[in-house]
Amino acid sequence: xxxxxxxxxxxxxxxxxxxxxxxxxxxxxxxxxxxxxxxxxxxxxxxxxxxxxxxxxxxxxxxxxxxxxxxxxxxxxxxxxxxxxxxxxxxxxxxxxxxxxxxxxxxxxxxxxxxxxxxxxxxxxxxxxxxxxxxxxxxxxxxxxxxxxxxxxxxxxxxxxxxxxxxxxxxxxxxxxxxxxxxxxxxxxxxxxxxxxxxxxxxxxxxxxxxxxxxxxxxxxxxxxxxxxxxx
Amino acid sequence: xxxxxxxxxxxxxxxxxxxxxxxxxxxxxxxxxxxxxxxxxxxxxxxxxxxxxxxxxxxxxxxxxxxxxxxxxxxxxxxxxxxxxxxxxxxxxxxxxxxxxxxxxxxxxxxxxxxxxxxxxxxxxxxxxxxxxxxxxxxxxxxxxxxxxxxxxxxxxxxxxxxxxxxxxxxxxxxxxxxxxxxxxxxxxxxxxxxxxxxxxxxxxxxxxxxxxxxxxxxxxxxxxxxxxxxx
Numbered sequence: 001x002x003x004x005x006x007x008x009x010x011x012x013x014x015x016x017x018x019x020x021x022x023x024x025x026x027x028x029x030x031x032x033x034x035x036x037x038x039x040x041x042x043x044x045x046x047x048x049x050x051x052x053x054x055x056x057x058x059x060x061x062x063x064x065x066x067x068x069x070x071x072x073x074x075x076x077x078x079x080x081x082x083x084x085x086x087x088x089x090x091x092x093x094x095x096x097x098x099x100x101x102x103x104x105x106x107x108x109x110x111x112x113x114x115x116x117x118x119x120x121x122x123x124x125x126x127x128x129x130x131x132x133x134x135x136x137x138x139x140x141x142x143x144x145x146x147x148x149x150x151x152x153x154x155x156x157x158x159x160x161x162x163x164x165x166x167x168x169x170x171x172x173x174x175x176x177x178x179x180x181x182x183x184x185x186x187x188x189x190x191x192x193x194x195x196x197x198x199x200x201x202x203x204x205x206x207x208x209x210x211x212x213x214x215x216x217x218x219x220x221x222x223x224x225x226x227x228x229x230x231x232x
Numbered sequence: 233x234x235x236x237x238x239x240x241x242x243x244x245x246x247x248x249x250x251x252x253x254x255x256x257x258x259x260x261x262x263x264x265x266x267x268x269x270x271x272x273x274x275x276x277x278x279x280x281x282x283x284x285x286x287x288x289x290x291x292x293x294x295x296x297x298x299x300x301x302x303x304x305x306x307x308x309x310x311x312x313x314x315x316x317x318x319x320x321x322x323x324x325x326x327x328x329x330x331x332x333x334x335x336x337x338x339x340x341x342x343x344x345x346x347x348x349x350x351x352x353x354x355x356x357x358x359x360x361x362x363x364x365x366x367x368x369x370x371x372x373x374x375x376x377x378x379x380x381x382x383x384x385x386x387x388x389x390x391x392x393x394x395x396x397x398x399x400x401x402x403x404x405x406x407x408x409x410x411x412x413x414x415x416x417x418x419x420x421x422x423x424x425x426x427x428x429x430x431x432x433x434x435x436x437x438x439x440x441x442x443x444x445x446x447x448x449x450x451x452x453x454x455x456x457x458x459x460x461x462x463x464x
Binding site: 177188 | 368406437
């Protein structure tokens, strides 16, 4: 990203028509980079890391191998970029829910539902999850999304406890770890068995299994939530 | 196993001292095979499948490569045998709990606790879990322990529902899938982050998160359960 942005900053120092050309080049480079990352996510979502080649990614993106190598040093660099984008997109997709005035238990429900929809519909999220499981095959350390996710859940569940919405003696941190484990396990098994097609239903079962979430999920009067985004 | 058993059956047809020798040989072969499987489980629990060699397994077992090849055609055959033993041991370790007169919810609690202890203490269970995750690297299909595990849980949770121990409208099958996902996720994250050292605590959190299990876990009066086996 830094590499792609620097010509832009340099370009703004020039004036008139002369700065048009580098900006156009930069736009095209950015578009190509995005197309490569999107294609790489599609490939990594379907196949295991060791079997994927730069050529596979180039063909999926409709570009040359050279174009991929212009943006990424090697396959590992592509995987790291996909995993980082996965992390960013997953966590930032939760932001609109956190910014509402909904009750904290309802926010937890919405976070779980959004994440489940992302797993079902977004190759980037599927690829990120699959790459995580194959961390051993990748030398660079990938970001661990469940750490940030658990922190967000812990914050919301602490609000739930302080508002009296949790059963007596509940530990918000422990409950956050349980939800993280359940969602992680559900998406993994759903991914292996059904290509994530049933992850939304499996996640709804998790919500229904916890009485305080089940009753928050029933509360249809809560209109303070942003409209559901089918694809994030 | 079949291969090892057949000399025994043949041996019983002979009489006196002459049948002693093949039986001794067979005993030694069985002991060696067990030692190899135990060593292989230790290696597969610690390292990823593609990086393990037959020599690693032989050295861990204190035998020659030839001894390993006498019992197994290749590394894949060893991995399959470990995964099958994992499946058998995991499910059969639950049998004593199922055979008691404990309340079904209490049986669920005990199943989860026993499984968690197995993950913490038994290299075979750790290896089985780790090999499962790497199924893609292994041509033969490994047994999927969570299928049998989920069936057992569904049976017990159906008893819970019929006995009025579940919240109204609970679906035993759905609840079984939630417990399976939560336990699978917890053991995976615990394995990656802490070598399974905290899986017992993480599993206790799952039990505490579900009110009907938490209250069954509290019931200390239930003495119909077999004594806890620290190592299964």
